[in-house]
Amino acid sequence: MKKIKLIAVVVLLVVGLSFAKVVTDTSPAVAQSWRVKVCSAVVPGNWRDSTMAPDDWYIDDCYGWAQSVGGTETQLGCFFDDGYS
Numbered sequence: 001m002k003k004i005k006l007i008a009v010v011v012l013l014v015v016g017l018s019f020a021k022v023v024t025d026t027s028p029a030v031a032q033s034w035r036v037k038v039c040s041a042v043v044p045g046n047w048r049d050s051t052m053a054p055d056d057w058y059i060d061d062c063y064g065w066a067q068s069v070g071g072t073e074t075q076l077g078c079f080f081d082d083g084y085s
Contacts, residue, residue, distance in 0.1 A: 036079045041071025 039053040039062035049069055053062060059076050066074035078085050 033081045038077055039065055040075040041066035041069045042073040043071060044073060
C-alpha cells in the first residue's frame with residue numbers, strides 16, 4: 001500500500017511540475033505587447049484624417065502624406081497596449 005501511495009505522489013508531482021513548466025514557457029508569448037504607429041493629417045478646427053504608418057516612417061514621411069491629403073498640420077505617434085506616445 002505504501003508503494004502505491006508513493007507512486008501516486010511521484011506521478012502527481014511529475015504532472016504538476018510539467019504543467020508548471022508549460023505555463024511558464026507559454027506566458028511570455030501570451031504577454032507580448034503590441035503597438036500601432038499612426039500618422040494624422042490635421043486642419044485645426046475642421047478635420048483630421050489618420051492612417052496606420054509603416055514602421056520605417058519618420059516625421060518627414062508623415063508630413064508628406066499629410067500635405068498630400070490637404071492637412072496643414074501633422075502628428076505622428078504610437079498606440080501601445082498600455083498607453084500612447
